Amino acid sequence: MIGSIRWNFIVGGVAFIFTFLLSMSSNIWLTTFLRSLYSFVFLFVLVFGFRYLLGTFAGLNGLPVLDNETSDAEEGKGTAVDALTPDEEEELHHLLKQSMNANGASPGVEFSPLNPPKLTTKGVAGPEDLAQVVRRMSEE
Numbered sequence: 001m002i003g004s005i006r007w008n009f010i011v012g013g014v015a016f017i018f019t020f021l022l023s024m025s026s027n028i029w030l031t032t033f034l035r036s037l038y039s040f041v042f043l044f045v046l047v048f049g050f051r052y053l054l055g056t057f058a059g060l061n062g063l064p065v066l067d068n069e070t071s072d073a074e075e076g077k078g079t080a081v082d083a084l085t086p087d088e089e090e091e092l093h094h095l096l097k098q099s100m101n102a103n104g105a106s107p108g109v110e111f112s113p114l115n116p117p118k119l120t121t122k123g124v125a126g127p128e129d130l131a132q133v134v135r136r137m138s139e140e
Contacts, residue, residue, distance in 0.1 A: 012044035
């Protein structure tokens with residue numbers, strides 16, 4: 001859940017006051033108070049559900065708050081991307097060469113497409129062969 005229970009009390013209190021003011025002129029004070037209490041409880045619970053949905057399905061619950069004094073280095077990993085591209089084209093070319101060498105490919109190797117073997121079908125079976133297959137299958 002995101003936020004705090006303070007939001008539940010704020011929304012419930014606003015609903016209580018709004019309902020109390022609107023029904024005060026047409027009802028006795030006990031009925032007005034009871035209906036205002038019902039609206040407070042209903043919206044208090046409804047805000048719990050809304051906060052749960054926002055925290056669970058919108059993904060707003062899983063983002064940790066980072067501060068500079070955290071001792072655990074693993075706490076904020078994966079929440080931010082620090083992407084940096086080199087300014088010069090030569091640096092980029094040098095980095096690409098290094099990555100090719102790290103992957104096991106030498107810089108002078110050219111691309112060659114994969115040539116898989118061709119798929120072939122067996123010759124068409126005659127009616128006698130098909131009858132033999134059906135006989136064998138019916139015996140088993």
